[in-house]
Amino acid sequence: MRRILSSIRDGHGFDIVLVAFPLGFLFLMAGLPLIYNAVMSFQEVDMFSLGTFSRPFVGFKNYRDLFAQPETWPILYNTLVFVVGSIAGQFLIGFGLALFFWVNFPGASWLRGLFLVSWVMPGLVVGAIWNWILSGDFGVLNFVLRESGIVSGNIFWRSDPHYSLYAVIIANIWLGTAFNMILLSVGLSAIPGDLYEAAELDGANAWQRFWTITLPMMRSSIGAIIALGLIFTLQQFDLFAAITSGGPNNSSNVTQYWAWELSFRQYDFAKGATISVIMIVFVMFASVVYVRSTRHEVRG
Secondary structure, eight states, X not given: OHHHHHHHHHTSSXXXXXXXXXXXXXXXXXXXHHHHHHHXXXXXXXXXXXXXXXXXXXTTHHHHHXXXXXXXXXXXXXXXXXXXXXXXXXXXXXXXXXXXXXXXXXXXHHHHHHTTHHHHSOHHHHHHHHHHHTOTTTOHHHHHHHHTTSOSSOOOTTXXXXXXXXXXXXXXXXXXXXXXXXXXXXXXXXXXXXXXXXXXXXXXXHHHHIIIIIHHHXXXXXXXXXXXXXXXXXXXXXXXXXXXXXXXXXXXXXXXXXXXXXHHTSOOHHHHHHHHHHHHHXXXXXXXXXXXXXXXXXXX
């Protein structure tokens, strides 16, 4: 012990202390709940045994029962549609805005800052705003669609099973577009301007410069943004709670909201933990993609 304290005072072991405190904090705040949740997915849990760690071990029964339920596969499909639609919409609109502001016209920085309003707003507030926008009777979106001649009548976005999931996707795209725009703007600013000048002298048009210079140079940034988008989208809960509550008839229900619903509405904590473990697998995959995308930046 005296040798350890002496090394810390001399500065040789100070780096170990700096690493030990964050690791200890992460283990207590994230590691232990994660382990507890994973263990609970292999146990039989009810209201009376929730406060104890020693519960009957049932193996993979919770997983088998979960996938035997008729609503499981439609909810997994909804999750896939929600994730793909949200990430694609956020990325495409964010990339378009990043290219637009890359021109750096007068007032671009001020206008770009306004887009961050959507990112800093709480999810429940965003959900409340989009509740009004998507209202079937007096919603702004229906008014714009009717006046544009796209639709002839009102669309009940929140209560129609054919549109409820897309209502949440639209709100989530609006929520995450600014984040994509900022990160893509940073990636665009890191591309040397000499490359574009040389390509233009060689006769390359705007599309050829974008395809041969911008996209290859942005590959790591694009991979990181898609991975982060997958993580953020899989943990999106507030919009479902504020807009559709997973309905009607599970038409807009996704795994993250279903896990909460099973645990705290139906009090089936074991199945809620089981869904969470399945989601953790996808989050870990996204984390690996993110680390591999940014690995060369760390080395540099």
